[in-house]
Amino acid sequence: MMRAGEITPAELTAAFLDQIERHDGEIAAFLHIRKEEAAEEAARTFVDGDSPGLAGIPTAIKDVLCVEGQPTTCASRYLENYMPIYTATCVRQLQEAGIINLGKTNMDEFAMGSSTENSAFGPTRNPWDVTRVPGGSSGGSAAAVAAGEAVWAVGSDTGGSIRQPAAFCGVVGLKPTYGCVSRYGLVAFASSFDQVGPITRDVADAALALRYLTGKDPLDSTSLEHPEGIRAPEDSDLTGLRVGVVSDLLAGGVDPGVCSSFDAVMEKLESAGARVGEARLPHAEYALPAYYILAPAEASANLARYDGVRYGHRAAGAGDITGMYEQTRREGFGEEVQRRIMLGTYALSSGYYDAYYGQAQKVRTLIVEDFTRAFGHYDLLVSPTTPTTAFRLGEKTGDPLTMYMSDICTIPVNLAGLPAISIPSGLADGLPAGFQMIAPAFRENLLLRAARAAEELIGFDSVSPFIEGRD
Amino acid sequence: MAYEPVIGLEIHVELSTASKMFCGCRVEFGGTPNTRVCPVCMAHPGALPVINRQAIRYLARIGLALGCSIPERSIFHRKNYFYPDLPKGYQISQYDQPFAVDGRLEVTTQDGIQDVGIERVHMEEDTAKNIHAGESGRIADSLYSLIDFNRSGTPLVEIVTRPDIHSPQAARAFLNQLKNLLQYLDVSDCNMEEGSLRCDANVSMRPAGSEGLGVKTELKNMNSFKHLEKGLAQEIARQVDILESGGDVVQQTVHYDVGSGLISPLRSKEEAHDYRYFPEPDLVPLVATGDFVDEVSSGMPELPAARAERYRRELSLPAYDVEVLTSSRGLADYFEETLEHFNDAKLVSNWLMGELLGYLNATGQSLAECKVSPAGLAELLTMMREGKISANAGKEVFSEMCDSGAAALEVVEERGLSQISDEGELAAVIAEVIEDNPAQVEQFRAGKEQVAGFFVGQVMKATGGRANPKLVNQLVRQRLTE
Incomplete structure (x- = not known):
């Protein structure tokens, strides 16, 4: 529409800022809104056929990515007043592609959580039902897109943090292959799992956004050039596509509503010519425990830099250095972050390393092998994104283990570093359910093509009550 | 135990x-x-x-x-x-x-x-x-x-x-x-x-x-x-x-x-x-x-053992000199740099082991602190080889160069140490010495040739040691046999 001159970037940005103004008091998707700056940037932006691919597109960015001169808190007290002195590589690429940065979105503190209730600055609410959580940790990003407060949003996914909130909020969430998107400037939670990706309204947008997020970065040794390059997903025929339903991911129990939504999608895929069968990931049942050893272990080291010495919070009145560390971190970190740091520290401790970290690494290898075997039989693997739809605020905060279970279908994918997408499969009791599709490493194009086809077959056209009219 | x-x-x-x-x-x-x-x-x-x-x-x-x-x-x-x-x-x-x-x-x-x-x-x-x-x-x-x-x-x-x-x-x-x-x-x-x-x-x-x-x-x-x-x-x-x-x-x-x-x-x-x-x-x-690994190996700087072998083989230096010179990278580099300007390896080695290390030992300085550059030392050695100063004066000059950091030529001029090789200037001094010592002239002419050494000594004394001894010896004999 902008390219056709039907709407200017300034008008578009104003519309989204207006939506934020009207509804974000209730949704609380944003931690920091760039009201004037975004409007000014949009006013300076003119879009024509030669403009970069995301020119003038109002975008929200999860507050886990550093943007120079803009607050980056990771929803933590510790970084409440922290202002980065550099910009994350993937954000810089988006800036170069012309986005209008609307601001930073809420999240679970340091991306640790599945409901955005672990934000030090209060929870985000699900636009479909404000008594429910938007999922997490990229809950603010998913809610912003679902509430029409941004065209799309950047999220990060360590164990499901893009896909799970996308499922809860009825939007599309894509976690790319590990290494596709630079992690430089992504505040680390668990380095060998973390991956940045887009949350969008549809699959085509996810593909467009991903194209500008990916690329090898000399500042991130684990990044690489995408071997295929990301293409716009053309219309595709699902005939003959081998689709494996991962029965092992359903073993933990899936809500009937989610189940029937999933089954309905499978029927549509089958009738469209896909060859559907059952796929096995025999070690999937160990994925959750392995993840909750490895991710906290990495986190315990990644978060050691928040020591009160150079930036961020420093406790007053401590008598010595050890006291300063302890008090600073007790005041600066929320309960879940402290829990995971302790868990990880314990798992790495001398005498326990082999039993915990060592074992978990072996499980990780087994799960990678499981996926490799499964992809010998299938082009894509599918499952519900989450076992339930969005739960109520406060429902699981008292029981971390139940909370962890909401990522049971997404975590194995992160252990193997694979690309996966969640698209809305329909509504269950009025709440969105998510359909997860998993591809072999670097097969994003295949994944996006199939997801685009599935999206059309599903024909999910509901929007949250916060979006008026249709686009 | x-x-x-x-x-x-x-x-x-x-x-x-x-x-x-x-x-x-x-x-x-x-x-x-x-x-x-x-x-x-x-x-x-x-x-x-x-x-x-x-x-x-x-x-x-x-x-x-x-x-x-x-x-x-x-x-x-x-x-x-x-x-x-x-x-x-x-x-x-x-x-x-x-x-x-x-x-x-x-x-x-x-x-x-x-x-x-x-x-x-x-x-x-x-x-x-x-x-x-x-x-x-x-x-x-x-x-x-x-x-x-x-x-x-x-x-x-x-x-x-x-x-x-x-x-x-x-x-x-x-x-x-x-x-x-x-x-x-x-x-x-x-x-x-x-x-x-x-x-x-x-x-x-x-x-x-x-x-x-x-x-x-x-x-x-x-x-x-x-x-x-x-x-x-x-x-x-x-x-x-x-x-x-x-x-x-x-x-x-x-x-x-x-x-x-x-x-x-x-x-x-x-x-x-x-x-x-x-x-x-x-x-x-x-x-x-x-x-x-091959790339690193082939780009490896020369190690002490290889350098020692090269000094033995190409420069024909004695084992002791080789050991001392290669005992530190700094000294070996200093040696080679001096050689670039003055090509007598053994003489350079003698000076480094004798004068340079002697000076550093006596003052507790490190080689890095030494005020004389390899080129500076080479200049001094060249002056000696060309007969501009005597070997003894050379040592004095070197010590002064180390103390003050001055160049060899400056020290020589300042101290008036340049060797007199001018035949006219020497002839005048020799004439004077012969005139003052008629008895010794007689002895020489009577066949006591070693008396020539006395005259050389007197000339050296009169010139404050700056006369070129070789030339003086030659001129004295010439003059006495005239």
Whole structure:
């Protein structure tokens, strides 16, 4: 529409800022809104056929990515007043592609959580039902897109943090292959799992956004050039596509509503010519425990830099250095972050390393092998994104283990570093359910093509009550 | 019972790469605090390390020069502990898969030549520097501490020996030899005062002739080889005392006070550390391919042994000269640079071993502090060869050059030392001397030829030693036989 001159970037940005103004008091998707700056940037932006691919597109960015001169808190007290002195590589690429940065979105503190209730600055609410959580940790990003407060949003996914909130909020969430998107400037939670990706309204947008997020970065040794390059997903025929339903991911129990939504999608895929069968990931049942050893272990080291010495919070009145560390971190970190740091520290401790970290690494290898075997039989693997739809605020905060279970279908994918997408499969009791599709490493194009086809077959056209009219 | 000390050394070497280990900040000693820093070496949120290729080349040079084998794959680990000079809360280091293993260094000690085994050589990063405000500079009674992150992330190589060293003298000899090798490799300044070379020693005692290992103590952060030698001797004496009185040595870190010469235990709180090593997920494994190792080998600077061989073969220098000249990279470089301007190797060698080292010994200066450049020395030698000054005057001039830093020509002119080779000028002096000593003239003419030496001496005296003796001798004989 902008390219056709039907709407200017300034008008578009104003519309989204207006939506934020009207509804974000209730949704609380944003931690920091760039009201004037975004409007000014949009006013300076003119879009024509030669403009970069995301020119003038109002975008929200999860507050886990550093943007120079803009607050980056990771929803933590510790970084409440922290202002980065550099910009994350993937954000810089988006800036170069012309986005209008609307601001930073809420999240679970340091991306640790599945409901955005672990934000030090209060929870985000699900636009479909404000008594429910938007999922997490990229809950603010998913809610912003679902509430029409941004065209799309950047999220990060360590164990499901893009896909799970996308499922809860009825939007599309894509976690790319590990290494596709630079992690430089992504505040680390668990380095060998973390991956940045887009949350969008549809699959085509996810593909467009991903194209500008990916690329090898000399500042991130684990990044690489995408071997295929990301293409716009053309219309595709699902005939003959081998689709494996991962029965092992359903073993933990899936809500009937989610189940029937999933089954309905499978029927549509089958009738469209896909060859559907059952796929096995025999070690999937160990994925959750392995993840909750490895991710906290990495986190315990990644978060050691928040020591009160150079930036961020420093406790007053401590008598010595050890006291300063302890008090600073007790005041600066929320309960879940402290829990995971302790868990990880314990798992790495001398005498326990082999039993915990060592074992978990072996499980990780087994799960990678499981996926490799499964992809010998299938082009894509599918499952519900989450076992339930969005739960109520406060429902699981008292029981971390139940909370962890909401990522049971997404975590194995992160252990193997694979690309996966969640698209809305329909509504269950009025709440969105998510359909997860998993591809072999670097097969994003295949994944996006199939997801685009599935999206059309599903024909999910509901929007949250916060979006008026249709686009 | 007689006891034998068993000593192992851990040496930390800061590499002299252009930039830091994991970021682009410049590596240089000192400078305004916290001016060579960036998000990576300050551990800002989201910053990631990237391996410095040049540091790995230097590391490979060290590993190869120490005869280590280089496994094809090595990985980095995180070593976790909290300290204000460690911005990330972990040091990126290597743990159970180091870069180079199983090497050796041949060391000449007073007891002869021995091999010291090298257990491992690995890559890590240096910490920042804490500066404790207060008179002592120690943390205990300081009012506050400041941190300078300029050093944070400097490439640091750790070399660990096997416990193959059995005397403080041998430890010092090993370190001298290692330092020399590192300087030859051109990988580090090896400046102990600036901390670019640091050493810890583990020492234990066992009954002489036995094979086991006793309880060890660790002598940390010695800032000179001399102090390390003394500290080790002191610690050995302390352990022997304990063992001979029937006691047990306690495993701990000890501090050697250079002033008092006393050993005291450090608080062992630090030692309770559990470093919780685990593989660094931000870095990919280091893969040392055959090609990489070949590239490093072929680009290897000439090592002391090769240089010695070259001096013997191409310059025909005697064994003793070769040994002295190659004993330090600095001296060997000085020698070769002088040769570029003055091509008599043996004469240059004599001057370096005699005059230059003599002067440095007498004044306690290091070669780096010497005010005479190789080109300056070559100029002086050239003046001597051309007969512009005498050999004796040359030594005087050299000493003055060392003291003041003046050029040879300046000193010669200032002191009026230039040799008189002008025949007319000499003829006048000779005529005078002959006139003043008629009796000796008679003796010469009567056939007592050795009297010519008397006249030469008189001429030298009259010219203050500046006359060209060869020419005077010739002219005197000519004149007397006329």
